[in-house]
Amino acid sequence: MPLSPLADGYDQFILDLDGCVWVGDEPTPGAVEAIASLRGAGKRVAFATNNSYSAGEDFVTRLWALGVQASLADVVTVGGAVQHLLAETRHGSTAYVIGSGAMRRHVADAGLKLLNGTDLASRAELVIVAGTQQLVYDDLRNATLAVARGADFLATGRDPTYPQPDGDWPGTGAILAAVEYATGREAAIVGKPEPQLMLTALDRLGDGRTLVVGDRLDADVAAAARAHLDAALVLSGGARRDALDGHEPQPVAVAETLSSLVTR
Numbered sequence: 001m002p003l004s005p006l007a008d009g010y011d012q013f014i015l016d017l018d019g020c021v022w023v024g025d026e027p028t029p030g031a032v033e034a035i036a037s038l039r040g041a042g043k044r045v046a047f048a049t050n051n052s053y054s055a056g057e058d059f060v061t062r063l064w065a066l067g068v069q070a071s072l073a074d075v076v077t078v079g080g081a082v083q084h085l086l087a088e089t090r091h092g093s094t095a096y097v098i099g100s101g102a103m104r105r106h107v108a109d110a111g112l113k114l115l116n117g118t119d120l121a122s123r124a125e126l127v128i129v130a131g132t133q134q135l136v137y138d139d140l141r142n143a144t145l146a147v148a149r150g151a152d153f154l155a156t157g158r159d160p161t162y163p164q165p166d167g168d169w170p171g172t173g174a175i176l177a178a179v180e181y182a183t184g185r186e187a188a189i190v191g192k193p194e195p196q197l198m199l200t201a202l203d204r205l206g207d208g209r210t211l212v213v214g215d216r217l218d219a220d221v222a223a224a225a226r227a228h229l230d231a232a233l234v235l236s237g238g239a240r241r242d243a244l245d246g247h248e249p250q251p252v253a254v255a256e257t258l259s260s261l262v263t264r
């Protein structure tokens with residue numbers, strides 16, 4: 001498929017995954033072919049995701065299963081960003097993690113001692129909140145007690161929901177809101193809308209005019225702006241055009257899907 005005039009004007013693309021490349025286990029319409037068209041035209045492509053449920057290797061496997069060739073270097077995950085940050089700044093600390101097994105492994109691999117499942121969980125020096133589908137009350141209780149006692153407080157993002165085929169499911173931001181409300185403290189954010197994932201993707205892509213494509217104004221478009229990059233919004237993840245009214249920053253383009261944005 002030929003590229004759209006918009007896509008022709010950029011050298012490289014940073015693509016969100018959930019809601020942009022896929023929804024649940026299914027690709028968005030034409031996404032696989034659109035990525036192939038970008039690469040066929042000599043454009044460089046990387047993927048940057050706030051999804052903390054899986055490890056980078058799992059995202060690579062999912063991309064290949066859809067027909068998108070990808071290496072681990074092509075995928076920038078918030079879990080990897082957390083691991084890098086903790087290895088540099090918190091090595092040897094104790095931590096309590098609300099999140100998936102993949103996120104707990106990232107924290108352990110950064111050299112921290114996990115207190116999940118121990119009697120000392122509520123006395124951790126660091127609390128990390130990430131996405132999980134296995135939330136129980138004890139998670140909120142231990143995190144709240146530790147944060148109230150002065151633990152450092154990090155989260156992978158504030159996305160209130162993430163798209164699934166039957167509608168939006170509660171995201172990391174919904175879980176984080178409970179701990180923040182209970183403690184009166186605000187977590188520092190590692191993922192989007194902070195710019196670090198975009199900057200890491202740029203390091204891997206190299207120099208060139210870059211377009212970020214995502215499905216959330218408050219995460220993808222905002223992170224791109226903080227990294228001083230152009231961003232386009234796709235509506236395949238549930239974003240609405242009327243949300244653009246008065247919103248800053250504005251995307252450079254809006255389209256129904258990744259395919260309709262970058263091909264014609």
